[in-house]
Ligand code: HEC
Ligand code: HEC
Ligand code: HEC
Ligand code: HEC
Ligand code: HEC
């Protein structure tokens with residue numbers, strides 16, 4: 054008996070030693086060190102003499118890490134990805150290759166995981182790439198890496214990533230906010246999307262869900278918007294960019310990239326064309342702007358925007374309240390603007406509206422902005438399913454002018470309403486009319502009602 058216990062102890066401690074030995078062996082020859090030695094050998098190839106070659110090959114290996122307090126992370130990816138900043142490593146096999154196009158985002162300030170995902174601290178391949186059970190931010194597939202740009206560049210367009218602006222536009226025009234909260238604004242029928250890109254970091258799932266919510270979420274009450282595959286991808290990019298990362302000011306300082314398209318958009322929004330021509334096309338109260346960036350320095354133009362009369366005494370040009378990014382974008386646009394741009398701007402110019410038309414137009418915008426379209430459909434025409442409600446759908450609002458007084462509609466919007474179930478034995482209809490008290494201001498409410506009244510089909514009696 055006693056001997057048997059001893060034998061068990063002996064075997065156990067033997068097993069223990071074997072395990073310890075294995076662990077030590079692994080620690081002594083981890084994968085990253087082998088990659089670093091390959092890197093040193095690659096570097097050595099370009100050394101001129103044998104002594105320098107030998108010295109480079111024999112360089113010690115060590116874990117490399119980038120500490121990023123402003124992004125609340127520590128990235129050790131460069132432990133293996135050694136050549137990211139070395140142009141001589143163009144075309145070298147991964148993980149040793151040069152990283153093109155990193156430009157204004159040097160590894161020393163940005164690291165890697167803010168764009169790619171993965172587990173910054175890990176030095177083991179599978180763990181670093183986040184392909185392990187407990188890590189929720191695996192590397193984004195190559196096709197979706199650029200979604201990350203939208204975490205910091207949150208407005209305007211990101212050059213080379215049209216999907217982000219397009220996805221944001223789809224979000225703003227399809228009433229997603231009617232059911233989803235984003236950064237504190239929106240409804241509560243669906244999940245809060247403020248951190249969607251961190252919690253649901255699966256592009257394939259998101260894309261399938263946008264093409265048909267019920268294909269991946271059975272019984273979902275999210276409407277099928279019949280998006281095209283391109284639109285589903287745009288929205289997926291936008292969702293992936295909503296990670297809710299906390300960053301220091303430096304990283305969010307360039308929320309708008311002063312690109313040429315952004316400059317064109319500002320030029321249109323500020324109606325510059327009413328006073329200025331480009332290549333002879335446009336307004337005549339200010340100078341023609343063709344070639345203006347050759348006549349004046351960027352500094353002169355920038356100061357002129359801040360204070361026209363200071364730079365051009367007696368100028369009648371208004372002083373616009375433009376940010377530095379906006380001024381830069383306008384200058385970049387003026388450098389390339391042609392008479393074709395002027396023609397396009399004039400063609401899209403706003404026509405004069407009566408106060409009534411202006412209210413209806415503002416109401417239509419508010420109806421979209423607050424997400425009413427998400428439940429009541431584009432143009433308030435209905436079509437969104439609401440099981441077990443009367444008619445099985447959220448009501449169209451085209452006929453509200455026949456059924457209600459304006460004050461009654463305002464009361465419904467402010468107080469909300471619960472649709473009665475068609476069959477009391479079945480579950481209540483999932484979509485209810487939320488209360489908008491405290492969200493929709495009085496002016497918007499008034500305009501929304503004017504908009505709803507404008508929808509009443511023409512030619513029908515007006516309820517006398
Ligand atoms: C242990 C070494 C090692 C570490 C640490 C490591 N990588 Fe890699 N990485 C590789 C190797 C090897 C490849 C090429 C083969 C592959 O994809 O598995 C690669 C490929 C990649 C690729 C391109 C292929 C793909 O799957 O998209 C990206 C992007 C990448 N790594 C990013 C990262 C980031 C970000 C980190 C830090 C969180 C990181 N890597 C840390 C070794 C490493
Ligand atoms: C500012 C965002 C950004 C940062 C920061 C960044 N990358 Fe990239 N990375 C990209 C983009 C965009 C691509 C190109 C994807 C493509 O080819 O379409 C890319 C490509 C790569 C590739 C090649 C991918 C492939 O599938 O072949 C690797 C490897 C890689 N990055 C690793 C890193 C590492 C390691 C770091 C940190 C030193 C890093 N990246 C930092 C945005 C970034
Ligand atoms: C973590 C935040 C962050 C991410 C992610 C990020 N950027 Fe940037 N970006 C910045 C900051 C900050 C600057 C200004 C850098 C500087 O010059 O100091 C910048 C500068 C730029 C510029 C230059 C703007 C100019 O003035 O011309 C471009 C273009 C740009 N980023 C595009 C991208 C693209 C494309 C991606 C995705 C691959 C990306 N950025 C991802 C923060 C970010
Ligand atoms: C009528 C209400 C409604 C509208 C309008 C609506 N959704 Fe949803 N959404 C939901 C509900 C409910 C869910 C949860 C069930 C599911 O996964 O489909 C959901 C789920 C989602 C999810 C998955 C969240 C997760 O991680 O589980 C995303 C992403 C999403 N919606 C985005 C959008 C976008 C973008 C729009 C606008 C184009 C939109 N939704 C419009 C009700 C709505
Ligand atoms: C109310 C009419 C008016 C509007 C609107 C207006 N400008 Fe001007 N702008 C002028 C006048 C007048 C001058 C000439 C006096 C001066 O230099 O300030 C001028 C001068 C300029 C100049 C210097 C041209 C040169 O050749 O010296 C630039 C550049 C310019 N404007 C750009 C703009 C842009 C961009 C906008 C829209 C954001 C704009 N302006 C809006 C009237 C206007």
Ligand code: HEC
Nearest residue numbers: 231242423424425428447448462466470471472484485486
């Ligand atoms: C989450 C979905 C949802 C959103 C978002 C929503 N509604 Fe509704 N709304 C409903 C439902 C469901 C009803 C039906 C209530 C009932 O039958 O009592 C309704 C009823 C109404 C009615 C009364 C229609 C009638 O025929 O009785 C008006 C008016 C209305 N909504 C306006 C709006 C406006 C304006 C907005 C945006 C500010 C809005 N709704 C946003 C779901 C929604």
